[in-house]
Amino acid sequence: MNPNLNYTAENDVKTPVNILLLSVYDDASKEKECLKSVEELKKLAETSVDDDENFAKCFFMTQCRKSPDAATYIGEGKANEAGKFCFDKGISLVIVDGELTPSQIKNLEDALNMYEGMEVKVIDRTMLILDIFAKHALTGEGKLQVEIAQLKYTSPRLTGRGIQLSRQGGTSGSIGARGPGETKLETDRRHIQRRILALKNELSKLEKERAVKRAKRQKSGIPTVAITGYTNAGKSTLLNYLTNAGILAEDKLFATLDTTVRKLTLPSSREILLTDTVGFINNLPHGLVEAFKSTLDEVVYADALLIVIDISDEDAKNKLGVTEKTLLELGAAGKPTVYVFNKTDLANQEFTDMLPDGTYGVNISASTGTGVDKLLELIDTVLSASKKRVKMLIPFDDSAAVNYLYKNALVESTEYSENGTLLRALVTDKEIGKYRKYII
Numbered sequence: 001m002n003p004n005l006n007y008t009a010e011n012d013v014k015t016p017v018n019i020l021l022l023s024v025y026d027d028a029s030k031e032k033e034c035l036k037s038v039e040e041l042k043k044l045a046e047t048s049v050d051d052d053e054n055f056a057k058c059f060f061m062t063q064c065r066k067s068p069d070a071a072t073y074i075g076e077g078k079a080n081e082a083g084k085f086c087f088d089k090g091i092s093l094v095i096v097d098g099e100l101t102p103s104q105i106k107n108l109e110d111a112l113n114m115y116e117g118m119e120v121k122v123i124d125r126t127m128l129i130l131d132i133f134a135k136h137a138l139t140g141e142g143k144l145q146v147e148i149a150q151l152k153y154t155s156p157r158l159t160g161r162g163i164q165l166s167r168q169g170g171t172s173g174s175i176g177a178r179g180p181g182e183t184k185l186e187t188d189r190r191h192i193q194r195r196i197l198a199l200k201n202e203l204s205k206l207e208k209e210r211a212v213k214r215a216k217r218q219k220s221g222i223p224t225v226a227i228t229g230y231t232n233a234g235k236s237t238l239l240n241y242l243t244n245a246g247i248l249a250e251d252k253l254f255a256t257l258d259t260t261v262r263k264l265t266l267p268s269s270r271e272i273l274l275t276d277t278v279g280f281i282n283n284l285p286h287g288l289v290e291a292f293k294s295t296l297d298e299v300v301y302a303d304a305l306l307i308v309i310d311i312s313d314e315d316a317k318n319k320l321g322v323t324e325k326t327l328l329e330l331g332a333a334g335k336p337t338v339y340v341f342n343k344t345d346l347a348n349q350e351f352t353d354m355l356p357d358g359t360y361g362v363n364i365s366a367s368t369g370t371g372v373d374k375l376l377e378l379i380d381t382v383l384s385a386s387k388k389r390v391k392m393l394i395p396f397d398d399s400a401a402v403n404y405l406y407k408n409a410l411v412e413s414t415e416y417s418e419n420g421t422l423l424r425a426l427v428t429d430k431e432i433g434k435y436r437k438y439i440i
């Protein structure tokens with residue numbers, strides 16, 4: 001965020017929150033990669049603090065060592081240096097670019113708070129992401145998913161330092177302590193386990209509702225197209241442009257956590273359902289994919305994907321790699337896909353080296369609408385080429401149809417009944433058009 005914009009609409013002065021970002025890399029060759037990741041951590045910290053109507057002043061420190069220290073993450077000497085630095089700069093929050101064990105957090109806090117009266121709090125990257133999720137989840141389902149993830153991950157890691165006793169708290173101390181709420185955090189592990197179970201029960205009811213809705217959509221025969229990609233790529237802006245969905249789209253990481261579905265008519269007059277989904281990030285926190293399984297299922301069950309890439313981002317290629325890896329892990333890879341290279345109004349880059357062989361790509365600007373017509377055409381193209389599973393009963397006198405399907409479609413099973421040949425096959429729209437009368 002821009003530190004110059006440190007006034008709210010009401011002219012309240014925003015308070016700077018001084019933060020130190022810490023990262024360890026294991027080989028000199030990885031320094032650049034480490035700094036890139038720290039840069040992203042800074043963006044996450046700014047997003048989180050900005051939500052509290054303050055602004056972040058971020059410093060960073062990195063250390064090259066074989067592996068993070070088992071006790072304090074950074075070595076003892078570096079921890080002393082960091083402690084002094086925190087004291088000098090008035091830093092109240094240290095964020096580590098990785099996942100820490102509860103004891104590492106406690107030990108590092110003890111090491112950093114080296115002078116009387118210091119109250120430096122330590123959180124890790126996952127706690128920070130969960131904190132942003134807690135603030136951005138709007139629906140009941142999203143909130144339940146985040147609270148479960150926080151109870152599992154954040155609760156055991158809270159040391160009590162710098163925790164605000166109010167969920168409304170607007171200072172640095174509240175970061176990483178949102179969601180489960182203070183009363184729950186003060187209770188013992190058994191209580192937390194009981195709470196997780198109760199929330200999971202509630203969540204499973206909502207998941208069932210979602211599954212019913214999805215089944216209804218599938219039955220309607222209208223294909224679903226999911227907009228997916230790295231966080232901040234412009235997914236919500238694209239859905240808004242196409243459907244006036246009115247979803248919050250802003251320069252923040254994880255602005256969207258809840259799924260929105262909108263109907264859209266393509267120029268060919270084919271109707272589709274377009275869904276906006278939660279964005280991905282490098283090293284998506286452990287357990288978060290599981291927590292957001294039902295939301296992410298919208299991607300898994302979609303008929304086609306739009307993978308949105310911010311082409312103005314110099315790290316676009318890596319971020320696309322992260323997106324594809326995450327889709328693979330979710331079991332959503334290999335679907336008919338259009339690669340949507342967005343933000344061309346900021347940088348008109350060639351995308352050809354990023355486009356996998358045999359796939360479709362298009363340059364667009366979701367802000368101005370440039371290229372969107374071509375995108376709609378491509379959605380039509382990939383949907384027409386995509387295969388659907390059908391059952392057909394073909395009369396014996398049309399053996400040409402059976403031969404054609406054997407040659408052009410993927411026939412999964414054949415049976416003979418008294419009325420003809422019963423085929424189960426994966427077919428394209430072209431074959432559906434040709435043999436619609438035989439589909440049962």
Ligand SMILES: Nc1nc2c(ncn2[C@@H]2O[C@H](COP(=O)(O)OP(=O)(O)OP(=O)(O)O)[C@@H](O)[C@H]2O)c(=O)[nH]1
Binds near residue numbers: 231237279346364365
């Ligand atoms: N200049 C420019 N900015 C864009 C374009 N598309 C999106 N943006 C901006 O990029 C930022 C992120 O856009 P979103 O639509 O919120 O991105 P998202 O992919 O939905 O992000 P998450 O929900 O956080 O995963 C916003 O500030 C948008 O205004 C574009 O084509 N051009």
Ligand SMILES: [Mg+2]
Binds near residue numbers: 236237248249255256
């Ligand atoms: Mg979004």
